[in-house]
Amino acid sequence: MAGRVRAGARRGARVAAIADPRPQGRSSEALFARARAVSPGGVHSPVRAFRGVGGVPRFMTGGAGARLQDVDGRRYLDFCMAFGPLILGHAPAAVRAAAEAALARGWSLGTVEPYSLELAEFITGQVPWVQSIRFVNSGTEAVMSALRVARAATGRAKILKFEGCYHGHADSMLLRAGSGLAEAPLPDSAGLPPEVLQETLVAPLDDETALEALFAREGQRIAAVIIEPLPANYGLLPQRPQFLHRLASLARSHGALLIFDEVITGFRVGLQGFAGLTGIHPDLVTYGKVIGGGFPVGAYGGRRDLMEQVAPAGPVYQAGTLSANPLAMCAGLATLRQLADGRLYDRLDMLGARLERALADVPNLAVQRVGSIFWLVTSRATRPATPIRTPRGFPPDAAASFAPLFHGLLGRGIYLAPSAFEVGFLSAAHTAADIERLARSVRALAARDSVPVETP
């Protein structure tokens, strides 16, 4: 996904470059040298550079189903799936047909058109608390715009976010908590204006007491609370339902709006996103990834009275030359239509459960999973204690122990996201045999790499 702060770098856990012994990496090496000469770090989104795992990133030329292909013609079983949008796999026939038809009609109109209307009606039809929706071009834009609406609607300035949650690269969201609650938040990026540091509050996940203290102190100044209800950008950190319910009730009682960032979870964990699974109805929701079927799309929506604040209906300005691009709208709609009967979610959950079972007794590795989103947590010292609900629960050597697993899998033709802190995704294109292959390879590598454990 674009523009994210590298989690490994954030934790100071940069891993030494690992030599890639296989000749198949040669073409990628040459291309990466050229790319570094013309683009920062040779990439257009940081995590793609393999800094978290070392080595040279593979240049991929295409993808089909659950497979990626690199410039040397080598194929990989893909569990990164473009960081989440490809719930149907690479280049599924239905989405391809819809995109090709849209292409033939002309791909940018700059007018009102029926395609975004259909997608808007589909989403508002599925998600009752999204009464009105506006399409943008990325999840980052969706979050920026939702925050602007919240500030306009409440007349307040402060935004509360959570440590370990990623909301795109808008200035105000590039902050994480200091080591104590009383401390000011720390910037995750250079170039942020100091005012931003003052208007963003950062709370720990999984901690009602901290939340209550924060609301007692700042509650009247908070315009909105934004959270990934299922944090999935710093490992997968499932929250206790009680925590999310307490957050919702604190926001309500202090007049702050509740924003669920469902850019990953929207239409990924179910037709009503993670909100649908919790029964909590947020005031505003942000979407991206799956709703564009792999094309550049984001969206924000929610309560009608809030969305009516947006121009030209209301005073909150937000616009986009390429917003609701017909190609992206048609691809998104074709994707969501494949999901509409809900059956794929059951199948993906079964595949996920299979993966979890197959890896249940691997030493020094734990799996955290919700539906088709999974996170492999590794550690050399010991099997990681789960559930992990906050970044504080990570094994200290999570990054260092992930790199050999990543490269071992890559060598066996299996592609994971190139960071210990990224999650994996299953898609409609994955089969039980693919899951077994991943599990077999992980087991073999874990047996090779692990410190021997005494079994009673």
Ligand SMILES: *Cc1c(COP(=O)(O)O)cnc(C)c1O
């Ligand atoms: C990916 C992501 C974003 C940012 O979306 P982009 O399209 O990369 O700008 C925001 N929030 C969450 C939860 C995400 O997973």
